[in-house]
Amino acid sequence: MPNFKKRPSQKIHINKESFDLSSGKFKEHFGDIKNSKTARYIRRRTEQHAKDRAASERYTEFSRMAKQKPKLRDADAPKTLQEKGTETVSKVVKYVKGHKKPRDERAVRHINPKHLLWILAAVCLILIILSGVNEKIRRPFMDAASVIVVPVQKGVNSIGLWLSDKLEAQKTLEALEQENQDLKNQVESLNMSLTMLHQKELELERLQELFKIQDQYSAYDMVAAHVISKDSGKWFSTFTIDKGTNDGITRDMNVLASGGLVGIVIETGPGFSTVRSIIDDESFVSAQFEDTSELCMLNGSLTLMEQNLLEFRDVSADVMISMNSALLTSHVSSRYLPGLLIGYVVDYQLDANDLTQSGHIKPVVDFADLQEVLIITKTKQTSD
Amino acid sequence: MSLYRIRNFIITAVLVVLAFVLQTTVFSRIHFLGYAPNLLLVLTFIYGYSDSRIVGMLIGFFSGLLMDVFFCDVIGYHALVFLLIGFVSGIWNSLFYSDDLYIPLLLLVLSDLFYHAVCFVVWYVLKARFELGYYLIRVMLPEFLLTFIAGLLLYKPVSALIYKLKEVPEQ
Structure with missing residues (x-):
């Protein structure tokens, strides 16, 4: 009877002692761990640790100098670097022990940006296709816009109209007199053409009567x-x-x-x-x-x-x-x-x-x- | 959802609506200009560049939808273009040091160029019309300049606002 049982996957036990923080390398070989998330995380953190270690060395150098020249003590940058170094180490140990990622401080958590991009792009494409096929798809968007944006637009627009009215009122008396004269002339000529039009309308009615045309677009x-x-x-x-x-x-x-x-x-x-x-x-x-x-x-x-x-x-x-x-x-x-x-x-x-x-x-x-x-x-x- | 996130959401939504109304109702009324800066694009870019890809994408998507609902027969066209702009500006955020003003402005112009290029291809090249020179000078260039100026004026205050909003208030 062959053994159909799945081979148990290689279990890796990593703890604080598994890697050497001072050298930044693992103490022993862990099989195919190279590309695992854990390994990548640890690699990144150990690199950071190496940097921090260098910084703390600089700090000790600095503090040695500071003892000789007390004024330099005011600078606080190396101190925070050392704190950061110890924090990094404790985070790595915590991660390795509990397999928990450190808390994400971004505004929108738990969403992969690439996934969101694909989802929204798919939504856009579906909307493009649907709005080509069926006009009803616009309805909810139009309703929402009527509630949210249109009132603001109407308000802004009426302010604009009010302003242009005020500007109009600033016209000088001279210009208004000129305009009045022009308008009077225009009324004269319009009156003339109106009488002519009236005659033509009577003629039109007569002809329409004659031809029994219904003027449906008048x-x-x-x-x-x-x-x-x-x-x-x-x-x-x-x-x-x-x-x-x-x-x-x-x-x-x-x-x-x-x-x-x-x-x-x-x-x-x-x-x-x-x-x-x-x-x-x-x-x-x-x-x-x-x-x-x-x-x-x-x-x-x-x-x-x-x-x-x-x-x-x-x-x-x-x-x-x-x-x-x-x-x-x-x-x-x-x-x-x-x-x-x-x-x-x-x-x-x-x-x-x-x-x-x-x-x-x-x-x-x-x-x-x-x-x-x-x-x-x-x-x-x-x-x- | 904590209170400060709701506050941030409301402020952002008001900014988007304000930008849209300014762009379409106020600026397009100024007769001698005839052109208006693409404020929604500026806002999408600044949010993507100063915050993150996700925020850039969301702002781009919704401001694009606004444009589509009011001015386009196809819903989703502007949304898709602005979505991509928001995403890409979020990527640039991690590539460049963001306190410098020149690089974001250059990237903003690139985003605007992308928007116009897509418009040109979708609405003109596909109809076999290639009067590119005319479009470049009369359609794109004035809007480019106005969008650039808007970016110049808005980048610092808006990104400062975004950083201010991102601070988590102490409990």
């Missing part, structure tokens, strides 16, 4: 919101506003400011929403020319962001494009409501392939200075 319900924070880097052009699901905001709602399209709501939390502006590098808008109704693709780009421009592409070569013609959101867009003004053409050229034209438009919105925006509380999906 009036959208809108909600106003403040911009509370902007991405600080230049890589993204997204910002957050202080209205969220509590105010009826949902994903894919269109955002306007000063009469033009700003962007689209990409995420919503209870007290805030994230908006991607149309000048963002990731943004694509399906648009059409107001005069020719020709469709094109508008996209933002990091290089054009600085000049506050957008790029349009894929307009067939036989279409006449005129400078300053307006671009509106198109009726084929899946997310943008049709007929919203985006901007005006500033330049265009024929592409190298001789088949398509491309160019740039200037948005009506000044993206560098956005403070308040309007959100249309209607999405394209529900209106279909």
Whole structure:
């Protein structure tokens, strides 16, 4: 009958007498102990002990000198070194006897940093994948942010608005008079155009009646919101506003400011929403020319962001494009409501392939200075 | 958990939120700058460098999550990058003598460079767009400078605060 019993592992008994503290070496050979944790610890400690021994030798030398020159006695460094030396020895003996590590004084104990790195990296990767697959994964994070960060942002933002109001109030009387005059002139001309518009509206109604068209996009319900924070880097052009699901905001709602399209709501939390502006590098808008109704693709780009421009592409070569013609959101867009003004053409050229034209438009919105925006509380999906 | 650890936790959390609000609400409002220093990165770096890998990683992870929740469609992207920065700055802590100001600032700039390089690769090179010169001058350089200045101003006080917090009060 062969012996299936496991060979007992070699037991090592180490105690105070097993190694020579003065030489820093083991008195006898202990088998395959070289790479064990104990051995490494002892090796490190004995090296330390050797250093400390040298230090204490220096100390005795020092104290011998100190007896001759009593003033040197004040220096306390060698004394602590000697104390440290004896402490090290006692720690080694304690460790060898009880196989206990000395107490760790760090803030977060019992965690290996490498393990934590792998765990958190895995969490990040899982979140990246999940947020690509399912949007609901954002919900708890948005809720937490609404409670913790957004109130602070709102507070800071209102302080900023108050300050800029105060600065505004410092304008001189002269400037105000000038502004008043300008505004009066503007009112005059606006009144003129208003009467003209009124006539045109009557005409439109008459024609609509005639053609039985229902003007379904004439009036959208809108909600106003403040911009509370902007991405600080230049890589993204997204910002957050202080209205969220509590105010009826949902994903894919269109955002306007000063009469033009700003962007689209990409995420919503209870007290805030994230908006991607149309000048963002990731943004694509399906648009059409107001005069020719020709469709094109508008996209933002990091290089054009600085000049506050957008790029349009894929307009067939036989279409006449005129400078300053307006671009509106198109009726084929899946997310943008049709007929919203985006901007005006500033330049265009024929592409190298001789088949398509491309160019740039200037948005009506000044993206560098956005403070308040309007959100249309209607999405394209529900209106279909 | 003892009382002083709870205190340290609260102070650190307040610092992170403060840095985020300063970075995104206050600095990005200053119109003539248009850029803001990456304070969260500075904070992550200083914590990793002055405390330990673990603290650096935790701060990096949570401040990255903040950035993701507010400005990124992918949750976990900034968190991963900041996590690595926190970990590596914790390693540097054991390699360099930490009271010197020049080495931490150099390492901070390296961390910022890493962050921008990852952004560039993930969002641009993968879409086959390589206008590196433009990005370098108009996107990275101003933020580099601002982050460097922020590091210069913040390193001493924040690391002093961290060392102060690490002291265990006598029972």
